[in-house]
Amino acid sequence: MTATTLIPPEVAERVGTVAATASGEVNRREWQRWAVAVKDHNPLWFDADAARAAGYDDVVAPPLYVQYAVLGVTPLDGLRPDGSSGAVSGNLTFPDAPRRMAGGESTTFHLPCYHRDEITMVRTIESIVDKQGRSGPFVLVTWRTTYTNQRDELVAEASTSMIARP
Numbered sequence: 001m002t003a004t005t006l007i008p009p010e011v012a013e014r015v016g017t018v019a020a021t022a023s024g025e026v027n028r029r030e031w032q033r034w035a036v037a038v039k040d041h042n043p044l045w046f047d048a049d050a051a052r053a054a055g056y057d058d059v060v061a062p063p064l065y066v067q068y069a070v071l072g073v074t075p076l077d078g079l080r081p082d083g084s085s086g087a088v089s090g091n092l093t094f095p096d097a098p099r100r101m102a103g104g105e106s107t108t109f110h111l112p113c114y115h116r117d118e119i120t121m122v123r124t125i126e127s128i129v130d131k132q133g134r135s136g137p138f139v140l141v142t143w144r145t146t147y148t149n150q151r152d153e154l155v156a157e158a159s160t161s162m163i164a165r166p
Helices: 028-037 048-053 063-070
Strands: 018-025 099-109 118-133 136-148 154-165
Touching: 018 063, 028 063, 063 099, 063 118, 063 136, 063 154, 099 136, 118 154
Parallel strands: none
Antiparallel strands: 018 118, 099 154, 118 136, 136 154
């Protein structure tokens, strides 16, 4: 690693590789509990007649729920100092930039998720770049994530970024 980069060579080599895969089943009871917990009382999530009137086959899962259907639970003692498990990010390490923060996320939803849909997530490391900000250097990591159902149909895709600072 040179003095001009915060990115170790072994991390830079991971661009273009799969950082994580996961899958899980979409479950009506779980998404309804999730919706109530986040105070989203949209009838499409709860009322089959309302969902059918809107053109769906049955009640559908809230779009943002899709990522929770595939993520597992990490015990508290398994979390990193930044509060994340690191597993979905590919456990990228930046010894000279250990402080982490979310950089943003943009998600496009293509298809609804129904009860018992099996969703598979594939997260690929899209880029890892050194940047210079007002308060100094940082690393910007971007992942591209796809979510497909059991019929291999694209349900959603996301671009997520993370900032690592010294």
